[in-house]
Amino acid sequence: MRAVVEGDRAALVAATADRLEALLGERIAARGRATIALTGGSVGIELLAALVDRRIDWEHVVVTWSDERFVAADSGDRNARQAREALLDLVPIPAANIRELPAADGTSLDDAATAATGLLEALGPIDLTLLGMGPDAHVASLFPGMPGVREGGARIIPVRDSPKPPPERLSFTVEAINASERVWLIVAGADKAEAVALARSGASPDEAPAGAVHGTLETLMLLDADAASAPA
């Protein structure tokens, strides 16, 4: 996994927005559309806010999420709602291009995971999966020791006991993440430094889910200097 260190948090967000703007343009020119799986989390939402004024052909961008909190559609905890407020409601992206994972409105978590698997299959190849990372080295909603951190057939798993609230979530598995052409982890803050070092050390996926993810073409760990501050 190649690491790129960008200075402070603001510099990391700006540089990643530059990188993403360029990738979207290149993918749309090459195949007529770009498909990305977004991440929630603090720096992930800051990145989306930084894209509002960029030159991006939103008509041809399709978005989904690498994980989602299984709460009501209007809950402020939903990654999709945070993304709408930060970006998607502010740019001309067609509603049909926003493929939200199901919300907990009258459906069970298991049924939602089945529906999300169908949604992912209908999406086709994903050009880029964006991921945040927690201080415990979790990515998406794949926490240490959880099924889904090792390849096992499923592409979406229902999560019932996330150590980080809310407890119920839907998550891409490592298998789904690793089917993406590109995987970018965007990580800021000194509280993530030990997890960054662990993920880059070859630790097992059960210990550091972040170390198990990769793209078929490119895998990048995009860091600010604080997140890169622990010895590898």
Ligand SMILES: O=C1O[C@H](COP(=O)(O)O)[C@@H](O)[C@H](O)[C@H]1O
């Ligand atoms: O719960 C989540 O947390 C991670 C990391 O979030 P952060 O606020 O520490 O950056 C995020 O990647 C994931 O999508 C989200 O559901």
